[in-house]
Amino acid sequence: MTTVTCLGFPRIGAKRELKRALEAHWRGEVSAEELAATAARLRRRHWALLKEAGADTVPCNDFSLYDPMLDTAFGFDAIPAAARPLADADPLAGYFALARGVQRDGIDRPALEMTKWFDTNYHYLVPELQAGQAFGLRGDKPLAEFAEARAQGLDARPVLIGPVSFLLLSKTVDGSDRLALLDRLLPAYAELLGRLKAAGAGWVQIDEPCLVLDLDAAAQAAYRHAYAVLAGADRPRLLLATYFGGLGDNLALATGLPVEGLHLDLVRAPEQLDGVLATLPPERVLSLGLVDGRNIWRADLDAALALARRARDRIGAERVWLAPSCSLLHVPVDVASENGLNPSLRSWLAFARQKIEELRVIADALDGSEAADAALAAARATLTARRLSPLVHRAEVAARVAGIDAALSRRRSDYATRRVEQARRLGLPPFPTTTIGSFPQTGEVREARARNKAGTLPDRDYEAFLEAQTEQCVRIQEAIGLDVLVHGEFERNDMVEYFGEQLDGFAFTRNGWVQSYGSRCVKPPIIYGDVRRPQPMTVRWSAYAQSLTTRPMKGMLTGPVTVLQWSFVRDDQPRAQTCRQIALALREEVLDLEAAGIGVIQIDEPALREGLPLRRAEWDAYLAWAVEAFRISAAGVADATQIHTHMCYSEFNDIIDAVAAMDADVISIETSRSRMELLDAFARFRYPNEIGPGVYDIHSPRVPSEAQMLDLLHKALAVLRPEQLWVNPDCGLKTRGWTETRTALEAMVAAARALRAGL
Ligand code: GLN
Ligand code: ZN
Numbered sequence: 001m002t003t004v005t006c007l008g009f010p011r012i013g014a015k016r017e018l019k020r021a022l023e024a025h026w027r028g029e030v031s032a033e034e035l036a037a038t039a040a041r042l043r044r045r046h047w048a049l050l051k052e053a054g055a056d057t058v059p060c061n062d063f064s065l066y067d068p069m070l071d072t073a074f075g076f077d078a079i080p081a082a083a084r085p086l087a088d089a090d091p092l093a094g095y096f097a098l099a100r101g102v103q104r105d106g107i108d109r110p111a112l113e114m115t116k117w118f119d120t121n122y123h124y125l126v127p128e129l130q131a132g133q134a135f136g137l138r139g140d141k142p143l144a145e146f147a148e149a150r151a152q153g154l155d156a157r158p159v160l161i162g163p164v165s166f167l168l169l170s171k172t173v174d175g176s177d178r179l180a181l182l183d184r185l186l187p188a189y190a191e192l193l194g195r196l197k198a199a200g201a202g203w204v205q206i207d208e209p210c211l212v213l214d215l216d217a218a219a220q221a222a223y224r225h226a227y228a229v230l231a232g233a234d235r236p237r238l239l240l241a242t243y244f245g246g247l248g249d250n251l252a253l254a255t256g257l258p259v260e261g262l263h264l265d266l267v268r269a270p271e272q273l274d275g276v277l278a279t280l281p282p283e284r285v286l287s288l289g290l291v292d293g294r295n296i297w298r299a300d301l302d303a304a305l306a307l308a309r310r311a312r313d314r315i316g317a318e319r320v321w322l323a324p325s326c327s328l329l330h331v332p333v334d335v336a337s338e339n340g341l342n343p344s345l346r347s348w349l350a351f352a353r354q355k356i357e358e359l360r361v362i363a364d365a366l367d368g369s370e371a372a373d374a375a376l377a378a379a380r381a382t383l384t385a386r387r388l389s390p391l392v393h394r395a396e397v398a399a400r401v402a403g404i405d406a407a408l409s410r411r412r413s414d415y416a417t418r419r420v421e422q423a424r425r426l427g428l429p430p431f432p433t434t435t436i437g438s439f440p441q442t443g444e445v446r447e448a449r450a451r452n453k454a455g456t457l458p459d460r461d462y463e464a465f466l467e468a469q470t471e472q473c474v475r476i477q478e479a480i481g482l483d484v485l486v487h488g489e490f491e492r493n494d495m496v497e498y499f500g501e502q503l504d505g506f507a508f509t510r511n512g513w514v515q516s517y518g519s520r521c522v523k524p525p526i527i528y529g530d531v532r533r534p535q536p537m538t539v540r541w542s543a544y545a546q547s548l549t550t551r552p553m554k555g556m557l558t559g560p561v562t563v564l565q566w567s568f569v570r571d572d573q574p575r576a577q578t579c580r581q582i583a584l585a586l587r588e589e590v591l592d593l594e595a596a597g598i599g600v601i602q603i604d605e606p607a608l609r610e611g612l613p614l615r616r617a618e619w620d621a622y623l624a625w626a627v628e629a630f631r632i633s634a635a636g637v638a639d640a641t642q643i644h645t646h647m648c649y650s651e652f653n654d655i656i657d658a659v660a661a662m663d664a665d666v667i668s669i670e671t672s673r674s675r676m677e678l679l680d681a682f683a684r685f686r687y688p689n690e691i692g693p694g695v696y697d698i699h700s701p702r703v704p705s706e707a708q709m710l711d712l713l714h715k716a717l718a719v720l721r722p723e724q725l726w727v728n729p730d731c732g733l734k735t736r737g738w739t740e741t742r743t744a745l746e747a748m749v750a751a752a753r754a755l756r757a758g759l
Helices: 017-026 032-053 068-075 081-089 091-100 141-151 163-168 178-198 217-231 248-256 272-279 301-315 343-347 352-366 371-388 395-402 415-426 443-454 459-480 539-547 560-565 575-595 616-634 653-662 679-685 706-719 738-757
Strands: 058-060 102-104 107-109 114-116 123-125 156-161 203-207 237-241 261-265 285-291 320-324 504-507 514-517 520-522 526-532 554-558 600-604 642-647 666-669 690-693
Touching (some): 017 032, 032 141, 032 352, 058 141, 068 091, 068 123, 068 141, 068 156, 068 163, 081 091, 091 102, 141 156, 141 178, 156 178, 163 217, 178 217, 237 285, 248 272, 261 320, 272 285, 272 301, 285 301, 285 352, 301 320, 320 352, 343 371, 395 526, 395 575, 443 459, 459 738, 554 575, 560 575, 560 616, 616 653, 653 679, 679 690, 679 706, 690 706
Parallel strands (some): 058 156, 156 203, 237 261, 261 285, 285 320, 600 642, 642 666, 666 690
Antiparallel strands (some): 102 107, 114 123, 504 526
């Protein structure tokens, strides 16, 4: 009998129960015991669900109250000194202090840094280590959750983040070598494994996703050393889990490690199966990641079955396990509750539960069950229906994409020529001031939107409300003395959802929540079909705002790469193709804005960098189509129309040529926290166009002074030419309050004026 399993399950709960309990606990409304009870209830429910859906073994210790990297650091006692007394006195409070920062009882410690988990939209907390760091076991989370699963009568496999990935994904606060800590860390792993064995665990899953990255010799050596040491421990069998890509040049390294099982991502890298089968030592279990843990489409079960048969024929059924490609953390729980979707579309979707059901069918078919044939046939029919569906295909879109030529992504003239035209049209002062788009989304704004959605605020009243908000925002910007105004984005819920809702080819779920970090979730749109813009999306708001003022009003759009990156994307065509379709739709919007008299248009691409593939060798291909898509969306306008773009949370050093190739007339970036260091990449590259390096951090309610901003602007001028420099905040102001926003922007405008006075 072929075993069905999975590497991890979404922990937040189908109705975001964990989010609610966590946030109530942080507000002091739910006790630690009640929170623990909710968490235990969710674990029980999720295990039962997995079992019902057809899993033979379930993961445990994949649950987390906040983040598994933090759990790992905490569980091995890698706790920064400032948080240690609290962690000793009250472990849960200490844990949340590391997750969220703490300012109480004389303790003042910011949260651990947060960063993206590989190329997903999940953010993990980066453990802080230092040279000579001690490790030991603290608490008994892995054991307790194993015992819980056992008490439910389940065959459970504890999940641990592997020692090498743990160190590679951590940082040292003293700049010392992370991997130098390996020999201090391994005894703690060995001890934990020993305890799990004593508790009855037959297998432990050790996640080593770093094995799919480009590894230098030191990291490869760390892998060999770590697993050689653990091989000698008295421990359960180990399933080494790799995911988010193929092993590539680490294949021999991975198959050579002395463990008892290996998990492969065969969705992203099906081609690696043969190489692994050829080199896998005898006896070793192979866990095949056959259905996509990163996306929400039903799988091609015939193709998956073919891979499974290939493995089985080579190494025998008892050594083959079936699983999703990676943890199911990245997909919602159950499609059954999505009763608002088009029924055809719904039938094409597989969330976490459905993915296990699919694996069950593949396993049964592999084992020769005839009942599986009907399920396979049904899956085949669904796939065919999707392939042929008029919901998916629009001939006109295909024709337009086929018609894309080099001219479509080229502005009419080069930047130098455009600059003259734009200066003539816009008549801006030196060091022009602007903002990134959104203004405070107050409770009043959110409430009006919610009431309109619920049907208690009629459209007409809602529109009038939004117009009043917009007008007020324009007046305030005029009073502050900003040069290029924005309408404030009051009509937008979210920078992707707002556009997705107005484009053909997008759908929205009711409960399709995916954890972003901690208690925060996102509900990504589903791009299921050819993208088309039935009608203008933003023109009405930009034109209205422009009608209120003689100053230039900046149109505000989310760029094609960011829309793609923050959605569930169709898997029946390359991402590049979907991105081009979005680019063409945005291009129409850009041209309509221009025709409506908007002379400055910003196309935000904050997610351009995060779309980078995990392997360097694939960067150029990605950047080529991503930049092309941006250019397609922007390039239709006249020379005198100024195109802006905006990127936050980005490093630019290694992508600066691609950023320059976007050829936006103006780019605004987040730089205040790095004290303008991020500008160095632009300076070194001799970036030719205009730049607005953010002069204040909008993530904090702190109001920066004119002097502080002036200081940052002088720093910027040390590396930029004066005619390149714009003055703006780091990002949009939607999370801020009005009072602090006004004060900060007044100071910012004063700083720009002071700079002008010095010319
Ligand atoms: N225009 C958007 C805003 O101001 C940009 C947001 C972003 O870059 N994340 O909110
Ligand atoms: Zn931003």
